[in-house]
Amino acid sequence: MYVAVGSGNPVKRDATESALEGRGALVEAEPVPSGVSEQPFGEEETVQGARNRAHNALDAGDYHLGVGLEGGVAHVDGADGLFLIMWAAATDGDRTEVGSGPRIRLPDDIADRVEAGEELGPVMDDVLDTSGVAENQGAAGVLTDGIIDRESALRQALAGALGPFFVAYYEE
Numbered sequence: 001m002y003v004a005v006g007s008g009n010p011v012k013r014d015a016t017e018s019a020l021e022g023r024g025a026l027v028e029a030e031p032v033p034s035g036v037s038e039q040p041f042g043e044e045e046t047v048q049g050a051r052n053r054a055h056n057a058l059d060a061g062d063y064h065l066g067v068g069l070e071g072g073v074a075h076v077d078g079a080d081g082l083f084l085i086m087w088a089a090a091t092d093g094d095r096t097e098v099g100s101g102p103r104i105r106l107p108d109d110i111a112d113r114v115e116a117g118e119e120l121g122p123v124m125d126d127v128l129d130t131s132g133v134a135e136n137q138g139a140a141g142v143l144t145d146g147i148i149d150r151e152s153a154l155r156q157a158l159a160g161a162l163g164p165f166f167v168a169y170y171e172e
Contacts, residue, residue: 004030004063006053011135012069015154019162028063032056034070039119046072046087047098050161054089054096065165066091069154071138073114076103082111084120084139088157090165099160101153104143 001024005016008031017027033056034040036049049070058066068089076083086101106114113123124133124142133142138150148156164170 001025001064002062003027003065003067004057004060005067005069006030006032006034006057006060007069009135011138011151012154015069015151015158016067018151019155019158023166025065028061030057030060032060034068036070039114039117040070040072042072042074043085043087046070046074046085047089050087050089050098051091051096054091058091058093064092066093067158067161069158071120071150071154073106073111073120074103079103079105081105081108082115084143086140086153086157088154088161090158090161092165095164097161097164099157099163101157102140102148104140106139106143 003025005013005027008029013029032053034049035052036045040046040049050068053068054066071086073082074085083103083105085103089096089098110123114120120139124139125131140153141149
């Protein structure tokens with residue numbers, strides 16, 4: 001199976017390879033536009049970004065499956081604060097499935113900056129006085145003290161999107 005992940009970010013490629021391990025998949029990175037804001041805000045925009053990336057990745061070559069992974073921020077009903085969220089989409093061209101990853105509450109000072117219009121990745125780099133957090137453990141890793149990292153959080157989201165392609169319970 002030839003799979004395109006709609007991003008040039010190595011963490012997203014690694015998450016896709018990990019999710020498809022043992023399934024004979026060859027995963028290629030296809031940097032494609034998400035069609036949404038650089039910092040998706042809300043569930044709807046984040047899901048749309050994942051869907052767009054999956055379809056754009058599939059269309060970028062002769063692939064069997066396109067994968068889109070999108071991180072965003074959102075308010076969650078019933079919980080206080082702003083949360084880091086992750087959504088994944090997978091498409092074979094006939095159908096598109098989605099899955100979500102963990103939700104991690106952002107510290108108030110970080111949330112305030114993101115709500116004021118800054119992107120989470122650069123804010124995390126600034127707070128940690130480093131660069132490339134998004135290409136490494138990600139905010140998920142920093143905010144959980146390494147209990148999970150960005151790759152495992154994205155893998156979890158992708159597992160939900162891939163399940164219907166591999167599990168017979170979803171067949172009609």
